Amino acid sequence: MRVLSKYIWGLCLALLLTSxxxxxxxxxxxITQAQDTALPIAIVPFKWHExxxxxxxxxxxxxxxxLSRSGEFKLMPANIMRQLPxxxxxxxxxxxxxxxxxxxxxxxxxxxxxxxxxxxxxLVDTVQTKTAQTATDANTTAVPLGPPVFFSKExxxxxxxxxxxxxxxxxxxxxxxxxxxxxxxTQIAYVTVQWNNPQQPPxxxxxxxxxxxxxxxxPLLASKEPIMSPxxxxxxxxxxxxxxxxxxxxxxxxxxxxxxxxxxxxxxGINGAPAWSPDGxxxxxxxxxxxxxxxxxxDVATGNLRQVTFGGSxxxxxxxxxxxxxxxxxSNRGGQPQVYQVDLASNAVQRLTFDGNYNARASVTPDGxxxxxxxxxxGGFQIATLDLGTNLLSVLTTSSLDESPSLAPNGRMVIxxxxxxxxxxxxxxxxxxxxxxxxxxxSGEVQEPxxxxxxx
Numbered sequence: 096m097r098v099l100s101k102y103i104w105g106l107c108l109a110l111l112l113t114s115x116x117x118x119x120x121x122x123x124x125x126i127t128q129a130q131d132t133a134l135p136i137a138i139v140p141f142k143w144h145e146x147x148x149x150x151x152x153x154x155x156x157x158x159x160x161x162l163s164r165s166g167e168f169k170l171m172p173a174n175i176m177r178q179l180p181x182x183x184x185x186x187x188x189x190x191x192x193x194x195x196x197x198x199x200x201x202x203x204x205x206x207x208x209x210x211x212x213x214x215x216x217x218l219v220d221t222v223q224t225k226t227a228q229t230a231t232d233a234n235t236t237a238v239p240l241g242p243p244v245f246f247s248k249e250x251x252x253x254x255x256x257x258x259x260x261x262x263x264x265x266x267x268x269x270x271x272x273x274x275x276x277x278x279x280x281t282q283i284a285y286v287t288v289q290w291n292n293p294q295q296p297p298x299x300x301x302x303x304x305x306x307x308x309x310x311x312x313x314p315l316l317a318s319k320e321p322i323m324s325p326x327x328x329x330x331x332x333x334x335x336x337x338x339x340x341x342x343x344x345x346x347x348x349x350x351x352x353x354x355x356x357x358x359x360x361x362x363x364g365i366n367g368a369p370a371w372s373p374d375g376x377x378x379x380x381x382x383x384x385x386x387x388x389x390x391x392x393x394d395v396a397t398g399n400l401r402q403v404t405f406g407g408s409x410x411x412x413x414x415x416x417x418x419x420x421x422x423x424x425x426s427n428r429g430g431q432p433q434v435y436q437v438d439l440a441s442n443a444v445q446r447l448t449f450d451g452n453y454n455a456r457a458s459v460t461p462d463g464x465x466x467x468x469x470x471x472x473x474g475g476f477q478i479a480t481l482d483l484g485t486n487l488l489s490v491l492t493t494s495s496l497d498e499s500p501s502l503a504p505n506g507r508m509v510i511x512x513x514x515x516x517x518x519x520x521x522x523x524x525x526x527x528x529x530x531x532x533x534x535x536x537x538s539g540e541v542q543e544p545x546x547x548x549x550x551x
Contacts, residue, residue, distance in 0.1 A: 133166065133167055133168055133169040134167060134168050134169065134197055134198070134272060135168075135169045135170075135171065135194075135195045135196050135197055136162070136168050136169070136170060136171070136196060136197060136198045136199065136200070136268075136272070137170070137171040137176065137191060137194075137196045137198075137199045137200070138155050138158055138159045138162070138170060138171075138173070138200045139155065139173070139176065139179055139180060139181070139199060139200065139201045139202075140153075140155045140156075140173050140176075140179060141153075141154055141155045141181070141201075141202040141203055141204050141214075141216075142179070142181035142202070142203040142204070143203075143204050144203060144204065144205040144206070146205075146206055147205075147206025147207075147208070148206065149204075149206075150204060150212055150254050150257045151254055151257065152257045152258055152261070154202065154204065154214065154257060154260065154261045154264065155173075155200075155202065157258060157261035157262070157265070158200065158261050158264050158265045158268065159173070160308065161261070161262060161265035161269075161279045161308065162265055162268060162269065164308065164532065165269065165507075165508075165530070166525060166529070166530025166531075166532070167269075167273060167525075167530065168272070171194065171196060177190070178190055180199075180201050181201055181202065181203040182201060182203070182215075182217065183201065183217050183219050183241060183242055183244050183247065184241055185201070186199060186201065186219050186221070186241075186242055188221050188242050191221045192221055192222075196221055197220075197221060197222050198218055198219065198220055198221060198222075198245065198268075198271075198272060199218075199219045199221055200216065200217070200218050200219075200264075200268060201216070201217055201219065202214060202215055202216035202217070202264075203215050207251065210253055210254045210255075211251060211252065211253050211254070212251070212252055212253075212254065212257070213249065213250070213251055214249070214250045214251075214252060214260060215247075215248070215249045215250075216247070216248055216249075216250075216264055217244050217246065217247040217248070218244065218245040218246050218247075218267070218268055218271055218272075219242045219243070219244055219245070220242060220243040220244070220245055221242060223242075223243045245268075245271040245272070246267055246271060248267070258306075258310065258311075259280065262279040262280040262306070262307075262308075263279075263280055265277055265279040265280075266278070266279050266280055275505050275506075275507055276504075276505045276549070277505070278307060278503045278504055278505045278507070278508070278546075278549070279307055279308070280307070280549075280550060280551070281307045281503070281504060281546060281547045281548070281549060281550060282304055282305060282306055282307060282331070282547040282550065283304070283305055283306075283307055283501075283510060283521075283544055283545065283546055283547065284302065284303065284304050284315075284325040284327065284334055284544070284545045284547070285302075285303055285305075285325070285521065285541050285542065285543055285544045285545070286300060286301065286302055286303070286322050286323060286325065286541070286542055286543040287300070287301045287303060287540070287541050287542075288300050288301075288540070288542075289301070297321075298319065299317060299318070299319060300317070300318050300319070300320065300321055300322045301314050301316070301317045301318075301322075302314065302315045302316040302317075302322045302325060302334070302336060303315065304334075304351065307546075307547075309534060315334065315349055315351070315354065316336075316338070316349065316356075318338060318339075318340045319340070320338065320339040320340045320341075320342065321337075321338070321339045322336060322337070322338050322339075323336065323337045323367075323543055324336055324337045324367060324368055324369060324543065325543060325545040326369045326370055326371055326378075326545055327371070327545055327546075327547045327548055328348075328371050328375050328548075329371055329372075329373055329374065329375045329548055330375060330548070331351070331547050331548050331549075331550045332350065332351055332352065333348050333349065333350055333351060334348070334349050334351060334545075335347070335348045335359075335369035335371065335378060336349070336369070337366065337367050337368075337369070341361065343361060343366075344361070344364075344365060344366040344367060345358050345359075345360060345361035345366055346358075346359045346360045346361075346366050346367070346369050346378070346380055347359065348395070359378070359380075359393065359395075359398065360380060360382065360393065362382055362383075362384055363383075363384055363385045364382070364383035364384050364385040364386065364388075365381055365382060365383040365388045366380065366381075366382060367380070367381045367388075367411070368380065368381045368411055368412050368413060370413050370414050370415060370422075371415070372392075372415055372419055373415055373417060373418070373419040374419060375395070376394065376395060376396070377392050377393060377394055377395060378392070378393045378395055379391070379392055379393075379403075379413035379414070379415065379422055380392075380393055380413075381410070381411045381412070381413065382400075387407060387408070387409060388409055388410060388411055389402055389403075389404050389405065389410050390402075390403050390404040390410050390411070390413045390422065390424050390437070391403065392439075403422065403437055403439060403442060404424065404426070404437060404442075404444070405442075406428060408426050408427050408428035409426065409427050410424055410425070410426045410428075410435075411424065411425050411426075412424060412425040412455060412456050412457070414457060414458040414459065415459075416436070416459050416463065417459060417461055417462075417463050418463070420438065420439055420440065421436050421437060421438050421439055422436070422437050422439065423435070423436055423447070423457050423458065423459060423466070424436075424437065425454075425455040425456065425457065429446060431452050431453060432453050432454065432455045433446055433447075433448045433449070433454050433455075434446075434447045434448040434454050434455065434457040434466060434468060434481075435447060447466065447481065447483070448466070448468070448481060449486075450470075450472065450481075450488045451470050451471055451472035451473075451479075451488070452471060452472060452473060453469070453470065453471035453472075453476070454468050454469070454470050454471075454479075454481075455468060455469045456468055456469040456498070456499065456500060457469075458500070458501075458502055459483075460502060460506040460526070461502075461504065461505070461506040462506060463483070464482065464483060464484065465480045465481060465482055465483060465526070466480060466481040466483060467479075467480050467500050467502055467509050467526070468480075468481065468500065469497065469498060469499075469500060470488070470490060474495065475494065475495025475496060475497075476495065476496055476497050476498065477490050477491070477492045477493065477494065477495070477497050478490075478491045478492045478497050478500050478509055478511050478524060479491060480526065489527075489528060490528075491509070491524045491525075491526075491527075491528040492511075492513070492522065492524055492528075492531070494513050494514065494515075494522070495514075496513065496514045497511050497512065497513045497522070498511065498512045498513070498542070499511055499512045499542065499543050499544060499545075501544050501545045501546045502546060503546050504546065504547070504548045504549045505549075506526060507525060507526055508523050508524065508525055508526065508530075509523065509524050509525075509526065510522070510523045510534075510544045510546050511523070511524070511544065512541075512542045512543060512544060513533075515533055518540045519540035519541065519542050520533055520534060520540065520541065521533070521534040521541055521542075521544050522534065
């Protein structure tokens with residue numbers, strides 16, 4: 096449990112939500128609600144050119160899982176396909192149109208030796224048509240040019256990077272069909288906890304990183320004391336977090352690749368809620384020096400501090416507006432926890448949320464149009480958005496103990512902690528609330544998710 100004053104409401108909510116156990120293995124994906132207007136597409140199993148050893152993982156299956164998980168596509172089951180084209184020229188458009196498919200992904204894989212593979216892939220538009228007019232002495236004839244292609248690419252990849260390539264292909268398909276950059280090649284960080292005895296306090300906390308689909312989990316830090324509030328640097332190479340390993344709160348930064356780390360703050364009282372500036376040069380942090388917590392800016396290189404909120408209220412949970420000119424934070428200065436914005440040039444503060452008796456843990460979408468936050472209106476805690484142009488509040492989830500919302504870097508999904516079947520899992524919801532997922536651990540429970548930025 097968090098070792099904090101009982102008066103610090105902004106951090107105490109998390110104490111109610113941290114009964115978790117260590118997650119062994121992968122996070123599983125369960126689609127609980129899909130978009131009604133999901134786009135029908137087909138991912139044809141990629142053709143394997145005989146000769147050499149086949150890759151250890153199935154690219155087309157990974158792409159199918161990625162796109163299905165987004166909730167924005169309705170995938171044709173591969174086992175009912177009566178045609179298995181590998182190139183655009185092999186696609187018989189009428190067949191796929193009759194089945195209602197609006198796009199078809201085809202590909203092939205060929206061994207190149209030295210544990211590497213040539214992968215060819217193309218996304219074909221089955222809705223549009225292409226013809227050319229050919230003039231003759233007697234008449235003009237329409238000559239088919241073949242189906243239009245969204246993209247056609249070739250890759251040379253090692254077996255070890257097959258899964259990464261599959262996620263990259265998923266990103267290409269997603270962007271081609273939605274107009275938004277795909278986030279399948281990103282990662283998530285989260286905290287798991289292990290008990291030796293369920294009747295005793297937790298015995299082990301682990302800060303882990305996994306691919307966005309839950310695969311390849313790997314520990315970054317294990318401790319007997321609580322770990323919380325992971326936050327990715329803008330370049331995705333570092334992770335800031337809070338650890339109590341010295342029996343007091345401290346903010347640390349770890350290098351993702353090497354695991355090396357350094358202690359940034361360990362002042363008396365609260366050291367919490369780190370949030371990177373868009374350029375990576377500063378961290379917004381919450382410090383109390385044993386008194387009322389306030390928001391500070393810390394220069395990552397020098398450690399110099401600048402206080403940016405003032406007064407007798409509790410100010411916590413800072414996050415940056417995408418332009419880097421202001422911060423969003425949670426404060427009880429109006430009597431109840433609400434979301435405020437502070438201009439970093441003038442220190443002027445304005446209140447942003449008014450609906451509900453609790454709004455907290457807010458962040459701004461990459462386009463600056465919405466807040467994503469934890470919301471309560473007399474009942475449980477749910478994930479909600481606030482349109483900053485219209486002030487329209489939309490509640491995205493229906494559970495009652497949600498926490499720690501974290502935006503995907505493309506702004507299309509929110510990952511968060513929730514409870515399902517009496518245990519803590521991760522959930523994900525689309526920014527419009529029409530797609531919902533659960534990501535329970537294969538074993539145990541998990542909390543405090545943080546979605547990485549784009550990694551390339």
